[in-house]
Amino acid sequence: MSSPERSTTPLALIVVAWALVVIPLLYGLVQTIRTASALFTG
């Protein structure tokens, strides 16, 4: 790119952004696996 204006995305922002989506997703995954385990135990 030829534009002189250059930026760097803060690593902390990327980590926070991923954490905000991954943490709820992990919560959902754990809860669903607990429910699904009933298929083999229930």
Add this chain to the structure above:
Amino acid sequence: MAVPGFLARDRIVAKPGFNRWLIPPAALAVHLCIGQVYATSVYKAALVADFDSSLTAIGAIFSIAIVMLGLSAALFGTWVDRNGPRAAMFTAACFWSVGFLVGAAGIATNQLWLLYLGYGVLGGIGLGIGYISPVSTLIKWFPDRPGLATGMAIMGFGGGALIATPLSRSLMSLYDDGYDGTAATTASGTAVALLFVTLGLVYLVFMMFGAAIIRVPADGWQPEGFDPSTVKSKALVTTDSVSAANAIKTPQFWLLWIVLFCNVTAGIGILEQASPMVQDFFRDGETSAVTVAAAGGFVGLLSLFNMAGRFVWSSTSDVIGRKGIYMVYLGVGLVLYIALATVGSSAVWLFVLLAALIISFYGGGFATIPAYLRDLFGTFQVGAIHGRLLTAWAAAGVAGPLIVNGVLDTQGTPGELVAGDYRIALFIMVGLLAVGFVANLLVKPVADKWHEPKAQTTPTPERSAAR
């Protein structure tokens, strides 16, 4: 229709050095929220009791939302492409959130039509715009791995239900002391109304976060080390551009419409009936070898495979090609369906394995279709083309349950059905998958006459607005 300056596409063009890995969480922030639409069963019984209504009348809320998803994605796809992902995400967040709040008012005042209008119509518009909002942006940021990129976002749509289901149970337990989160108790209407208010506000914040961090790449941007000629060398992949208006005039669009319709209808065949189906397949007289709790576990397992398939299979399509992966979805899916219909009742583990693989193909079909569209029509208006194609989803959402329920109604009474009663419905799905398989085989590169002149395909707002 112009959008306020802070939402405009030219305000979110990334500067050189921007890290593209900030884009997937922005897309996930939207898809994880709108994926809640697949968790509506968690409060269905409560709404039936509160409105003193039927399952059909309450189920219509979900159906309206899915039909509105298809219609709004088709109608607003060009608007989304023209104004960029921030405007689209912002708009989707407003509609989705207001849909919950109006729905909550409907529950609180016991007016079902308000719930239809709120969650069904307004929420459904938010669903459609939200679903397509990050897709074309992801494809532009990840030209080297478009299947992986769209798989990540659309996986979020599957993941949204995984989060919303247990979260809704916990919140309703909090709002209603008499509800313990199990099927033995039912939450009050007030608890569901409060749940709607909570979800509406939480989703508003979460989706706005996605809208705030989303960026579009500058014209001509390419990832470091990426050679576009390596993509062009693959069969069916174009570097030319086709407008949304022209795309729907091509046979390729309608062949993919058939592919998506058949794949989704077949998947819904299992999803719609998952819980009673697994019990019926192993029924002996009045009892089933599969308990109600285990059947609930089966539904959870399908949710996991639905979500995982979106990411795994869509990413795989970057390696084996879009046409190849749909041959797997439809061809192997067809064989799996035949196995399910013929030997599926011989063992629970076999039934579960077959159904889980079929559902993973169902999810994969959703996640791979944007990359297939990009291969055939280019990135120019892929969001708008994707939106128009989602009418196949809306049609399948109506056709799938109609086929399964229609056939089962002729076979016997719910609670007394056995494996053999499902055979006709399953073989109809086999036929549909065969039709989809042939449609996919017929897909060829789009004819040159539909390609845009090179100078007109830079997606600046001014140029796109004129189209």
